[in-house]
Amino acid sequence: MSDEIQSHDSSSTPARTEPVQDPGLQPHQWRPTDVDPAQERRAERQISGMFTVAALLFVLFAVSYFAIDSDQTFLNWSASNFALGATLGGGLLLIGVGIIQWAKKLMGDHEMVEMRHPARSSAEDREAVMADINAGLRESGVGRRPLIRNSLFLSVGALAVPSVVLLRDLGPLPHGQDETVWKKGMRVVNDVSGLPIRPEEIEVGQLINAEPAVFFPAEGEEEAEVHGHELLAAKSKAAIIVVRMRPEDITPSEGRENWGIDGILCYSKICTHVGCPISLWEQQTHHLLCPCHQSTFDLADNGKVIFGPAHRPLPQLPLGVDSEGYIIAMSDFPEIVAPSYPELARDQKRLDGES
The missing domain is CATH 2.102.10.10 (Rieske [2Fe-2S] iron-sulphur domain)
Known part of the structure; x- marks a missing residue:
């Protein structure tokens, strides 16, 4: 009886097939930057410009921190807070917009279909994922677009300037803080x-x-x-x-x-x-x-x-x-x-x- 059940179970397991032969994907639409080298270079310059301006805003953050007094006002607001918020927020916004434009205009743009699979992927699937990641890195153009890559590194590196300045507000630096008010003869x-x-x-x-x-x-x-x-x-x-x-x-x-x-x-x-x-x-x-x-x-x-x-x-x-x-x-x-x-x-x- 057990042999018959085992034979029945194995014979009833359907072969793995694609559930939908045609998922309804539209034909791939090439972007202007994919077919026009001039558009590609223009997008690259725009993205690099965003990253460069972001780096300058981070430097202006540090300048504003030291140059603007806390009691100065601008449109009934604190001039210091306005300048710090505008420079730091503007820099972060430009980095985000630049990365989005990089992905939309220059990185690989191909439709993909992924079927449902068990929670644990097979070894072949994991190898395929790593291959896709490496392919995505190659298609992103990091290696062959040094202008965007270097300007992105510049903006992210300049982000450390506001971080260091803000850390200064955690308290006085130890140098020069080694004295107290105690003096000889003080009761x-x-x-x-x-x-x-x-x-x-x-x-x-x-x-x-x-x-x-x-x-x-x-x-x-x-x-x-x-x-x-x-x-x-x-x-x-x-x-x-x-x-x-x-x-x-x-x-x-x-x-x-x-x-x-x-x-x-x-x-x-x-x-x-x-x-x-x-x-x-x-x-x-x-x-x-x-x-x-x-x-x-x-x-x-x-x-x-x-x-x-x-x-x-x-x-x-x-x-x-x-x-x-x-x-x-x-x-x-x-x-x-x-x-x-x-x-x-x-x-x-x-x-x-x-x-």
Whole structure:
């Protein structure tokens, strides 16, 4: 019985034939650029011109970014936004239109019929597809149309100019950003109350979030010279933590023996990994933990990294006491207060000062 069923199944399988002998395709219509060399060259110049103008618009984007002030207006619009949008949008539009015209006028233009097939193509079909792709590349004329090819590469390459300019808005460049507002003699104040701090007010094991007194001017004193977002940036970069440990638990490195006051040390609040604010204090181990990626610093050992992705010690601020008994900074931070940017600028400045 099984043999009969098998024989019946095999004999009932129809041979593969084309479902529609004539799908109704109209005769192929040749385009003007296919039969007229002059039309072909004209289309090539038009497409190349679009790509070239797109490259110029991308360069104008960068020029507009730096040349037009943000407060200038054009037809009651922001002149800067209008120029940036027009140049970037126009360049991208020209690249798109140029590619479409290239495909419609110069690339291969032959009707194709593809029958339905199983989800997985056979090896022969895959080889045929690759052959068609290679044939399409040859018919596109990339190899024999250097004018279009080179102008397209020029426009796409020029697109990197707006990209680099826009990346600049992500934040200030690290060069020249290695200083804070801390200066010799500037008082350390509580970042909430703005009150200066005396050494006797800090207990062993205590941590205080603090900042420079410049942000809390006393009555009659001048306010900070920076305002708005610049003031907020300066405050965040100058943020510090003040901790007190037993002096016998501290192991200062050479040259830092006098940076503390009877066990009171001061460090930057900015993690050296990616700049997260840090103040998770383990008073028994003298460890400071970053809440973002768990970098751990030993404040009893010069802010040394003992765990996590950070690879620079936490910057330390040298402290002193003024004539009225308040804690003051003895200088700015000797190290860069920032994520792990190169320290060449500060190192060079230090060398220049020593020389």
